[in-house]
Amino acid sequence: MKDLFFELQEKINSKTKPLGALGQLEETALQVGSIQGSTRPEVKLPHLVVFAGDHGIAETGLVNPYPQAVTAQMVHNFIRGGAAINVFCRQHQITLKIADAGVKADLSELHGSPEFIHAKIAPGTRNYLEEPAMSFEETERAIAVGRVIVNNIAATGCNTIAFGEMGIGNSSAASLLMAAFLNLPLEKCVGRGTGADDIQLTRKLQTLQAVSDKHLSVISLRSPLKTLQYLGGYEIAMMVGAYLSAAEHKMTIVVDGFIASAALLVAQSLRPEVLDNCIFGHCSGELGHHHLLHHFGARPLLNLGMRLGEGTGAALAIPLVQSAVLFLNEMAEMDSLKIPG
Ligand SMILES: Cc1cc2ncn([C@H]3O[C@H](COP(=O)(O)O)[C@@H](O)[C@H]3O)c2cc1C
């Protein structure tokens, strides 16, 4: 029996085009075929889940240019359909779900909305300048809930998924996780987030250095779950569970920007094979993302200087994944051409 990878490569090479001429779309077709174990892969019912959660540190204003209240305001905006991620999901017919993983506001008026998933672990994390962001039990529960959310989506027949996030202050959690998991100095991991100016960036870096120093004993334990518990957030932990479940369901996972990639670092350290299912949607403009992509050995599909989060970079890349699958299934083969001579 021929090896699937070889069969896929042969099928790609037999198409009516010069060898390799569809560039990265060819690698994408090869990867999606391998994930689905098929030479006729399909993109079925693509979904995007935005996980929202608040961060205790954001109440101090030391690391975030925008106030914490924006997280809840944006969740309302997602449900009204007015955010960037709504626009792109509508454009590309991606089903959008918004999960309240830990927003510090009463969102009960949204509970009836079909897009809304009530999954609140707690109203915001603790300030990790003072204590661990989450309890260990909360961390494990958030991961478990993330798994259930994706299990339910898999049951609809979806085989292609992306994860976004909303949480004022979460670029800080992502930077801390990156520094801890990759054993890097914070200067290489801390960027401007929503647009910190030079003074705000210096203060953000100093603040996060203090957090990192405080929790050094846990960080040096090199326990992925403990590190996540101390430095992460509810939306990040839920995304970790979502990645793990999506890979188990043999879904194609389209990875978003800096924060989504930091969550993937945690998932990777728990289950390295998750990476086989990941297609990297874009390179974010956030400092550190380039380095993270390099760590994953990833070549992102897009590089538009976007630095928004919400899953927007992944949403824009999903049509490219669809194009990869369609050329594989629909293009004619070379031997169908009547070449004279
Ligand atoms: C209006 C608005 C909409 C957003 N959508 C995503 N983010 C993004 O910015 C936040 C991370 O940046 P930081 O760590 O600097 O707070 C996250 O919520 C992220 O999704 C937004 C931020 C704002 C202000």
Ligand SMILES: O=C(O)c1cccnc1
């Ligand atoms: O790349 C991201 O995910 C990102 C960058 C800046 C702010 N929020 C998200």
